[in-house]
Amino acid sequence: MNRIVRHKFSDLYEMSSGISSTPAQAGHGAPFLSFSTAFNNYFVPKDLPDFMDTSASEQKSYSVRAGDIFLTRTSETVDELGMSCVALNDFPHATYSGFLKRLRPKQQGIVDSKFIAFYLRSELFRKAMTNNAVMVLRASLNEQIFSYLDLLLPDFDEQTKIGELLHSLMEKIDLNNRINAELEALAKTIYDYWFVQFDFPDANGRPYKTSGGKMVWSDALKREIPAAWSAGSLDDLGRIVGGGTPSTVNPTHFGRGMIPWITPKDLSNNKGNKFIARGETDVSEAGMQSASLTLYPPGTVLMSSRAPVGYLAIALNAVTTNQGFKSFVPSKGYGTSFVYYTVQRSLPTIIRYASGSTFVEISGGVLRSVQTVLPGKVVTDAFCKKVQPIVERQRQAELENHELIRLRDWLLPLLMNGQVRPSGG
Numbered sequence: 001m002n003r004i005v006r007h008k009f010s011d012l013y014e015m016s017s018g019i020s021s022t023p024a025q026a027g028h029g030a031p032f033l034s035f036s037t038a039f040n041n042y043f044v045p046k047d048l049p050d051f052m053d054t055s056a057s058e059q060k061s062y063s064v065r066a067g068d069i070f071l072t073r074t075s076e077t078v079d080e081l082g083m084s085c086v087a088l089n090d091f092p093h094a095t096y097s098g099f100l101k102r103l104r105p106k107q108q109g110i111v112d113s114k115f116i117a118f119y120l121r122s123e124l125f126r127k128a129m130t131n132n133a134v135m136v137l138r139a140s141l142n143e144q145i146f147s148y149l150d151l152l153l154p155d156f157d158e159q160t161k162i163g164e165l166l167h168s169l170m171e172k173i174d175l176n177n178r179i180n181a182e183l184e185a186l187a188k189t190i191y192d193y194w195f196v197q198f199d200f201p202d203a204n205g206r207p208y209k210t211s212g213g214k215m216v217w218s219d220a221l222k223r224e225i226p227a228a229w230s231a232g233s234l235d236d237l238g239r240i241v242g243g244g245t246p247s248t249v250n251p252t253h254f255g256r257g258m259i260p261w262i263t264p265k266d267l268s269n270n271k272g273n274k275f276i277a278r279g280e281t282d283v284s285e286a287g288m289q290s291a292s293l294t295l296y297p298p299g300t301v302l303m304s305s306r307a308p309v310g311y312l313a314i315a316l317n318a319v320t321t322n323q324g325f326k327s328f329v330p331s332k333g334y335g336t337s338f339v340y341y342t343v344q345r346s347l348p349t350i351i352r353y354a355s356g357s358t359f360v361e362i363s364g365g366v367l368r369s370v371q372t373v374l375p376g377k378v379v380t381d382a383f384c385k386k387v388q389p390i391v392e393r394q395r396q397a398e399l400e401n402h403e404l405i406r407l408r409d410w411l412l413p414l415l416m417n418g419q420v421r422p423s424g425g
Contacts, residue, residue: 004418009149012110013069013103018096019062021052029053033096038070038085042117042170046089054095062095062102067113069103069120070096073141082129082141084120086113101141109156114163119151122412154418161422162415169408176397177272183394184274187387191341198226200379220371229375234346235368237339239329241296242305242364243321246287253287259295260319261287264304267311273398274391276302276313283320293320299336301328301343306361309354310347314340316395326367333377335384337391346370 026032032052033044044064054062064070068087072080096102105111119125128149129141153159194200198215199207208226209215215224220231234240243262246253254261259282266279283293295318302319304311305326314336321327330339343350349370354362414420 004152004154007110007151007153008147009103009151010147012106012151014106015143015146016062016102016104017073018098018100018102019052019054019058020098021054025053027051030059031091031094033064033070033085033091033094033100035072035097035099038097038100039072039080039083041085042121044070044085044087044089044091048091048094052095054093059093059095064091064094064096064102065104066090067105067108067111069116070100071103071120071141072099073101074099079130082120082126084117086117086120088113101146103146111151111153112156112159112163114167115153115159116151116163118163118166118408118412119153119416122416124152124413124416152416158421165422166408166412166415169404173401173404176401180274180394180397183390187337187390188341190387191345191383194379194383195342195373195375196345200375201382218373221373225373226375229373232372232374233368234328234343234370234372236332236374237328237330237334237342237372238301239331240364240367241294241300241325241327241329243323243325243327244291244293245322246283246291246293250286250290253284253290254281255284256282258282258284259288260317261293262302262313262315262319262321262325264307264311264322264324267302267304267313268308270313271311274314274394275316275398276319277316277402278319288320295320296327296329299330301330301336301340303327303343303350305363305367306354306356307359309351309360309362312340312344312347326362326364334380337384337387338380342372346372 027050029051030053031048032050032054033048034050037045037049064087066087066089070085070087072083074081129145154162193207198209198213202208202211202213204211214227216227217223218225218231225231248254260278261281261283262276262279263281266276269280270276283291287293288295296315298315298317300315300319302313302315302321303326304324306324328339328343330336334342350362350367353366353370354360411420415422
């Protein structure tokens with residue numbers, strides 16, 4: 001079995017604070033590693049999405065180089081503190097946020113960059129981080145906490161093998177995500193072409209509006225629509241349903257391996273995915289009954305109605321939700337895909353109509369009043385049939401990603417403590 005050696009984190013890395021920038025510097029200039037990018041990525045992306053107008057001296061002082069680790073240094077919650085992001089390459093002219101701490105290696109050949117990226121996101125290290133966090137008004141990471149933290153590392157060659165194995169899993173996950181993003185763009189293009197530009201195939205297979213299909217004025221929608229179509233509201237798409245929360249006083253109401261119960265936080269954690277099967281917590285039959293919850297069928301379009309408004313997902317299986325939802329059960333003749341993209345296209349209006357003093361929310365009554373065009377069922381059925389191969393490919397890719405993530409998370413502690421070794425070791 002591989003020998004594990006304890007190292008002081010501060011012996012291997014030196015800590016530096018990020019740049020203190022002004023709003024006028026943001027949005028232009030050189031690449032910039034932001035808090036959000038670091039928080040959401042194991043590795044610094046090859047193409048940084050943010051920019052900062054910085055001088056040559058700032059770029060030198062706050063540089064981003066291969067092997068650097070960036071940790072979120074402040075957060076409103078301990079769970080978001082010390083989330084890591086590792087640079088695998090040099091980023092010329094880039095700087096990093098003042099809300100991050102940079103850890104730069106003091107010596108080479110001790111820590112493998114790919115390995116440490118997974119190690120620092122492992123449950124083992126996350127517990128060490130949260131146990132040492134300073135919480136006053138906000139959680140904060142400082143030099144003192146850094147000096148307390150240890151790293152339990154196998155030898156460098158073993159780290160490299162582990163890092164390559166886990167990184168290959170992540171690359172497959174990223175590839176699936178990129179494919180799904182392209183497929184989603186294609187499905188949206190088809191939807192817009194058919195239901196916004198009204199160039200769905202006519203009886204002869206030609207684009208309806210471009211080929212001279214009859215259009216009529218709709219007073220309700222303040223625009224022309226195909227002659228056989230009508231104006232309606234989101235209420236016409238399906239049954240709009242809410243949810244609830246069982247009493248938290250009774251611990252038997254919640255657990256795992258029970259009935260899937262979705263919250264807005266689950267949709268937030270699910271961003272980038274189109275489907276959802278379950279959330280962090282399930283509810284029991286007793287919990288369902290206590291809160292008068294209803295089980296909604298697969299294909300239900302879930303929409304968060306508060307905290308925040310407008311996160312969407314399609315239920316892969318029967319689910320129920322808490323009260324932060326107004327979801328659409330396709331029960332009025334329109335297929336799930338048409339309902340999903342129509343609700344998605346209506347989100348700017350839905351969000352604009354949301355209101356509230358404590359938090360912004362969209363009520364069922366207001367949601368039912370949001371206007372939309374209602375195509376003929378023949379056209380919407382044809383659309384759902386056309387995009388079905390796209391939807392199925394997305395579903396399969398997401399399911400594969402879930403399995404890859406489960407495999408990664410199962411392997412991670414076993415690899416870290418030497419219980420399992422990569423092949424060739």
